[in-house]
Amino acid sequence: MIKKDISNRADVELLVNTFYDRIRQNEKIGFYFNETISDWDSHLEKLTDFWDTQLLNARNFKGNPRTAHIKVDNRFNHEITTKEFGEWLNLWFKTVNELFKGEVAQTAKDRARKMSTHLFMNMYRYRKVDA
Template structure:
């Protein structure tokens, strides 16, 4: 990225911002050498998937209700057809974070990175059948306030 690109990044603050993040990330993921075949095998209906994930991240980061479902359990049928490896989780997370960094700066963008890291770890544990205590629960932002956050804490 150029210095100008870096300077033009903004806060991740609105539903439109989240939709830009989700659309951009999944464009990269769908074309990715490792992740693309998983999406292809899952026969993802992109408009519905983008809408659902925009709802999910709007809830997680902005406290905007609208998402219904269980994001972890939703991946079980896909994992059954195309098992996820550690490389899949790592690539998903790397792409997500690099997409965030490409477009956004600020506290909510940093929180999104923490939440994505926790989601990837929780999904991996579920798909591999790992049990035991998770490092911390995934909580939606509305359960907390933004003031005083370091970005790596989880509300209790």
């Protein structure tokens, strides 16, 4: 397969669907997703909107990833660590690299790295810690 860069919504959809198929099967972090997301079709559509906006400036995403991740962290009693985010990020990089190459593909990896750090730091910041 000759790899090309991410250039349209169909490419973003392929990336998102392939990645989350792998996430759902991942023994280390899949359960966080599988136990939280009840409607995968609508969630994948929302994630495609998110990445379409991030990568192709589509401006069709509506939502608050920070709040959503804080809720998930609360649900799992704050056991989510940088290790889980690292697993997510490594799988994202592997999926991007297998499917695409080019400037937008690199942007997908760069934004995911930045986003994972931002989301984890916000989750950590909002944890209620007994003094």
